[in-house]
Amino acid sequence: MSNTILAIELAYWQQTGLRALIGLVAVLLPAGTLVYLFLFKMMSFMQSRLGPMEAGPYGSLQLLAEVGKFLQKEDLIPAAADRIVFKLAPFVVLISTFLLVLVIPAGPDLWFIDVDTGIFLALAVSSISVIGILMAGWASASKYSLIGGLRAAGQLVAYELPLVLAVMGVVIQAGTLNVQEIVMAQATGEIFGWGAIGNPFIITQFVGFAIFLVAVQAELTQPPFDMPVAESELVTGYLTEYSGLRFLMFFIGEFATAGIFSALAATMFLGGWYVPGLDPTDNLFNVIGPLVLIGKMVLVAFLIFWFRFTYPRFREDQLQQLAWKFLIPLSLVNIVVTGVLKVVF
Amino acid sequence: MNDVANRNQLAYIAAQASDARVNVEFESEGMTLNLGPQHPATHGTLRVIVKLDGERVLRADPMMGYMHRGYEKLAEVRTYPQVTTLVNRIDWLGSFANEVPFILAAEQLMEVEAPPRAQWIRTILFELSRIANVILFLGDMGVQLGAVTPVFFAFRDREFVLNQIEAVTGGRFHPNFDRIGGLKDDLPKGWIEETTGVLDRIRTFCDEMEDLVTGNEIFQARTRGIGVIPAEVGLAYGLSGANIRASGVDWDLRRDGGVGLVHDQVDWKVWTHPDGDSFARYWVRLQEVREACGIIEQLLGGIPSGPVMAKVPRIIKVPAGEAYVETENPLGVMGYYVVSKGDLVPFRVKIRSASFNNISITPWVLEGTYVPDVVSILASLYFILGDIDR
Numbered sequence: 001m002s003n004t005i006l007a008i009e010l011a012y013w014q015q016t017g018l019r020a021l022i023g024l025v026a027v028l029l030p031a032g033t034l035v036y037l038f039l040f041k042m043m044s045f046m047q048s049r050l051g052p053m054e055a056g057p058y059g060s061l062q063l064l065a066e067v068g069k070f071l072q073k074e075d076l077i078p079a080a081a082d083r084i085v086f087k088l089a090p091f092v093v094l095i096s097t098f099l100l101v102l103v104i105p106a107g108p109d110l111w112f113i114d115v116d117t118g119i120f121l122a123l124a125v126s127s128i129s130v131i132g133i134l135m136a137g138w139a140s141a142s143k144y145s146l147i148g149g150l151r152a153a154g155q156l157v158a159y160e161l162p163l164v165l166a167v168m169g170v171v172i173q174a175g176t177l178n179v180q181e182i183v184m185a186q187a188t189g190e191i192f193g194w195g196a197i198g199n200p201f202i203i204t205q206f207v208g209f210a211i212f213l214v215a216v217q218a219e220l221t222q223p224p225f226d227m228p229v230a231e232s233e234l235v236t237g238y239l240t241e242y243s244g245l246r247f248l249m250f251f252i253g254e255f256a257t258a259g260i261f262s263a264l265a266a267t268m269f270l271g272g273w274y275v276p277g278l279d280p281t282d283n284l285f286n287v288i289g290p291l292v293l294i295g296k297m298v299l300v301a302f303l304i305f306w307f308r309f310t311y312p313r314f315r316e317d318q319l320q321q322l323a324w325k326f327l328i329p330l331s332l333v334n335i336v337v338t339g340v341l342k343v344v345f
Numbered sequence: 346m347n348d349v350a351n352r353n354q355l356a357y358i359a360a361q362a363s364d365a366r367v368n369v370e371f372e373s374e375g376m377t378l379n380l381g382p383q384h385p386a387t388h389g390t391l392r393v394i395v396k397l398d399g400e401r402v403l404r405a406d407p408m409m410g411y412m413h414r415g416y417e418k419l420a421e422v423r424t425y426p427q428v429t430t431l432v433n434r435i436d437w438l439g440s441f442a443n444e445v446p447f448i449l450a451a452e453q454l455m456e457v458e459a460p461p462r463a464q465w466i467r468t469i470l471f472e473l474s475r476i477a478n479v480i481l482f483l484g485d486m487g488v489q490l491g492a493v494t495p496v497f498f499a500f501r502d503r504e505f506v507l508n509q510i511e512a513v514t515g516g517r518f519h520p521n522f523d524r525i526g527g528l529k530d531d532l533p534k535g536w537i538e539e540t541t542g543v544l545d546r547i548r549t550f551c552d553e554m555e556d557l558v559t560g561n562e563i564f565q566a567r568t569r570g571i572g573v574i575p576a577e578v579g580l581a582y583g584l585s586g587a588n589i590r591a592s593g594v595d596w597d598l599r600r601d602g603g604v605g606l607v608h609d610q611v612d613w614k615v616w617t618h619p620d621g622d623s624f625a626r627y628w629v630r631l632q633e634v635r636e637a638c639g640i641i642e643q644l645l646g647g648i649p650s651g652p653v654m655a656k657v658p659r660i661i662k663v664p665a666g667e668a669y670v671e672t673e674n675p676l677g678v679m680g681y682y683v684v685s686k687g688d689l690v691p692f693r694v695k696i697r698s699a700s701f702n703n704i705s706i707t708p709w710v711l712e713g714t715y716v717p718d719v720v721s722i723l724a725s726l727y728f729i730l731g732d733i734d735r
Contacts, residue, residue, distance in 0.1 A: 047497035079353060143378050147400070147716065223491050224563050232489045233720045235384065312563050313491030315717045316400060 019112055026101045030259025030297060031252050032063055037298065038305040039255070046309050070251075073244035078141050081241065085139035090242070090249035092132030097256045099125035104263050105180045107273050107289030108281055118179035119171060122264060123164050126219065129253070130156040133228065136250075137238040148237020151316055152221060152228035158323040159218035159225075165331035166211040169338040170201050170268045183272035187280035198276055202269040204341075207334045209269045211327055216261045217304055218319070220254060224311035225319060258304060259297060266296035375403050380719065382411045388485070389730025393707065395719060402719060405711035407704050412734040420694040425451050425525060425661050428691070432681075433519040435698060436732040439478030439675040441470045441510065444523040447694075449605040450670040450683040451525045454663045459605070463527035463653040468606045469644050470513065470522070471672075472637045473540075476547055477506045478675035479587075479630050479637075482727045483554050486627055489724035490567050495558055502550040505543045512536055525661055527654035537645050544638045551635050559628065568624035572710050572722035575621060582709065583702035586677025588726060591629045592621035598673035606672065611643040623725035630727070662689060676700050676732055700732035 010018070040062060044051030052059030077086055103118040105111040115121055130153055137149015171177055174185040182201075189199025202209050218225040229237040239250055266272060273289030274280050285292075314322065381392035390411035396404040416435065420428045432447050433440040445467060452458065459467065484499025507517045512533055514520035522529050558564050574584070576592040589596060597615040599608040616632040618625035665687040671680030677699025684693040703726050710726075711719055 043493075047494050048501055049497060143376060147378075223493075226491060227717065230491060230717065230720075232491065232724075233717055309494055310557075311492055312487060312558075312561065312567060313717075314563055315567060315715060317715070318566055 023098060023101060023112065026104075027097055027256045027260070028252070030263065030294070030301075031256035033294070033298065034255050034259050034262075034301050034305070036060065036063055038301065042302070042305060043309050067248065070244055070248040073247075075245060076241070076243045078241050080141035082139040082141070085135050086241075087246070089132050089136035089139060090246045090253070092135060093129045093253040094132075094249050094256075096125055096128035096132065097253050097260065099128070100257065100260045100264075103179050104260065104267055104293075105183060105273065105289075106293050107286040108180075108283075109286050110273075110289055111180060114180060115178070117177045119167055119177050119182070119268070122179075123160070123167065126163075126257075126261075127156065127160055129257070133238050136242070140238065140241040142241050144234045144236075144240045145238050148228045148230075148234045148240070151234075152238060154316070155218055155221065155225065155228060155319060158320055159215045159327075162211050162323060162327040162331050163215040163219060165328065165335060166208040166215060167268065168331070168335045169205045169208040172335065172338050172342055173201060173204060179267060179272075182268055183274055184280060186271045187274040198271060198274060200269065200271040205269060205334075205338070207330065208338075209265070211331050211334070212265055212269070213300070213303060214327060216258075216265065217307060218323070220258050220261065220304070222254075222258070222304065222308045224307065224313045226313050227316050227319065230313060258301060262300040262304060263293060263297040265300045266293060270296045270300070272296070378716075381408075389733075391704070391728070391730055391733065393711075393719070393723070395711075395716070397716065400716045402711050402714050402716065405708055405719065407707045409701075409704075409733050412730050414731075414735065416735045417694050417696055420691055422690060424689045425663055425691065428694070429523055430519070430521050432696070433521055434731055435696065435735055436478065436674065436676055436679075436700075436729050437518060438481055438729060439474035440516075440518055441474040441514070441520045441522065442478070442672070442674045443679065444521070445471055445606070446670045446672045446674075446679055447681045447683070448523045448525055449672070450668045450681045451661075451663055452605070453668040453670060454666050454683065454685055455525060455657070455661070456664075457526045457655050457657055459527045460652050460655055461607075461649045462531075462651045463655075464605065464607050465610075465644055465648045466513075466528055466532060466653065467523065468608060469540075469641055469648075470510065470520070471606060472641050472644075473506055473510055475637050475675040476634055476641075477503055477510065479634050480506075480547065480550060482630055483551075483558070483627070483634070486721075486724050487558050487564075489720050490564060492558070492561075492564075495554060498550060498553060498557075502546055505546055509536070509540050509543055512539070524654065524657075526657035527652070531653050532648075537648075540645060541642065544642055547638050548635065551631055551638075554631060559631065565624060567717070567721055568627060568725065569620075569622055571623045571718050572714065572725060573620070573622045574706065574710055578709065579621070579706065582706040584677070584706060585699050585702060586673065586675075587629045587633060588626055588677060588703050590615065590617045591625035593617050593619045598671060598678055602671065602673065604670055604672070607644070608640065610647070611640050613640050613643075623721050626725040626727070660689070662687065663691070671697065674699060676727065676729060677703055696735055698732045698735055700728035700730075701735075704728045704733060 040051045040059060052062035055061040055065045077083055100122055102112040103122045133152040134149050137145045170182060174182040176182060186200050187198045191199050221228045229239060239247060242250060273285055273293045275292055375396050375398045378395045378397050379392060380395055382390040392408040392411060394406045394408060395402055416431050419431055423431065428447060429444045432443045435443045480499050480503055484496035487495035510520060511517045514522035574592050576594050579589045579592045595615055595617050600615055613636050616629050618629050663685040665685055667684045669680060669682045671678050679699055680697035682695040683691050686692040710722060
């Protein structure tokens with residue numbers, strides 16, 4: 001890790017502060033983008049309505065209005081709640097989001113940490129949110145919350161496996177766990193000797209991509225996998241007793257994680273910050289890389305939210321069956337096929 | 346601090362007491378979950394006390410009465426024409442259909458008959474309110490299962506139906522248009538052509554629902570084989586309407602009862618489904634909306650000319666006697682038992698509303714299901730709280 005950022009010498013505390021600031025932006029920006037683009041606008045257009053139109057041009061300041069609303073609300077804690085755990089739970093969920101963003105590179109020299117086990121780290125820290133959700137469900141002292149929390153735990157544990165196994169194909173093909181090197185492998189790769197567009201792994205790993213998206217959907221507890229918050233059965237599951245800022249933190253956590261998982265999928269399957277036709281070591285990518293990454297992230301997130309607004313939800317047992325009987329065997333087959341082809345070619 | 350402790354203790358005692366009521370005939374280490382009275386799945390204030398073992402329902406008790414408005418009693422101090430304003434609010438989604446059986450019962454007591462034109466327009470409005478009612482169910486079923494989009498389509502297209510009802514009656518939700526001996530007014534000019542256009546939209550809506558909801562694999566997985574009600578059990582519990590037709594019972598009062606309305610003048614079909622599960626109930630209602638469009642279209646083509654009001658006295662005094670009239674309302678069979686002592690006001694009105702009987706089967710059908718199925722079964726039984734509690 002060098003102690004210069006964009007060739008400017010910085011002290012350690014300055015670097016750390018800058019990293020923290022950029023980390024905050026990297027979490028809040030995707031969350032805001034996704035909420036406005038998809039939750040407010042795309043959902044509305046799909047349902048033949050306009051969505052927010054009053055606050056700012058085309059309702060673009062609606063986000064600020066919503067945040068302002070949440071900040072004004074009373075921070076309610078149920079009388080019977082386990083107060084410390086109840087207060088802590090949203091932070092635990094948000095921590096997993098902040099840790100997740102660390103591994104994603106946005107340019108050849110733009111990353112928070114460059115670890116050789118980047119993907120492994122990402123998938124490991126993404127599971128921390130389960131603990132936060134269980135804490136929220138248990139500490140709320142509400143039956144709806146409890147059922148929601150337990151459902152979430154069962155679901156997230158079940159879908160952790162297909163998530164990891166889907167990524168395995170990419171790791172085998174790239175020959176590394178380092179996220180930056182996975183991007184490089186795609187940028188410099190060739191399709192049967194034709195290297196004009198590199199080799200984005202979605203071409204060879206489309207099964208893995210599909211499984212990854214389904215598993216991400218389940219990890220995010222979004223429809224059709226939103227049993228933990230199923231609003232028609234459990235009111236809002238583990239979120240039932242939360243209000244104000246703490247609810248907002250869960251909300252940001254959900255959408256930021258959606259954005260970061262989309263960015264992760266874009267990085268692993270769509271070539272990350274790389275655009276075909278340019279030299280991947282070009283310094284230009286340190287400038288346009290983040291924009292390219294956000295563009296690809298929005299593309300993947302579009303798929304996720306398209307499903308979200310179209311499908312009804314599964315039942316808990318059907319969801320488990322989908323994970324254990326279909327996705328996991330399929331991803332195992334994918335790994336075997338990838339391994340065999342890797343040896344053959 | 347003492348206050349808080351006291352309050353906690355009181356809350357604990359109250360919880361124990363409500364548990365004890367359920368525990369009388371059932372003893373287990375389960376968890377009692379109160380679905381309602383305020384709960385998204387009950388679209389109103391139904392309370393279902395669910396005794397759970399994990400997510401499996403051991404026992405479910407519907408508790409009604411949170412929205413009781415005493416219409417039967419109130420009707421006893423209202424003159425006959427005033428009662429229609431009350432009964433409008435029983436099934437608030439298809440209001441006009443509530444007025445019809447009461448008016449027919451009063452007409453039967455007074456021995457007047459509405460002129461043919463009034464009968465035809467009555468039937469058209471009756472079927473329009475069926476559409477206004479049932480397409481909301483078609484959208485709402487998606488919401489209960491977690492798909493948010495269908496209900497917006499339902500509200501969008503329901504608007505056109507309500508506009509047509511409003512154009513005739515002046516009221517969108519509560520028309521109060523039916524009179525003893527006919528109708529308040531005739532149809533406005535150009536209404537028939539407009540309504541034909543609206544019916545096309547509703548048919549398109551039905552096709553959309555078939556694409557978006559009925560054909561969806563997850564929807565089918567969530568509804569097929571869930572909440573199966575065999576025909577004999579359904580009949581024993583007094584189910585009616587689409588709920589019993591979805592169990593394969595070919596019984597529809599529009600065809601088999603036939604008092605006062607002119608359904609026998611047109612060519613239509615009673616849809617049934619052999620399965621009796623949630624999917625069947627959804628499917629039958631979807632077909633019934635299509636069928637209602639067909640009925641209205643045929644009726645619009647052949648409305649007879651003439652007055653819309655028979656000769657009735659200005660001050661309506663109904664001769665002594667009793668009458669029971671039931672019709673096939675959007676939610677099922679709705680009947681009014683009217684007893685008159687020859688006064689300005691009815692002596693007694695007993696309302697048989699469809700939803701009351703339809704949800705009486707919930708303890709039977711919910712036993713052994715999972716919590717998510719509770720919601721889908723309740724949604725597919727399609728009750729309206731006003732129709733349960735009256």
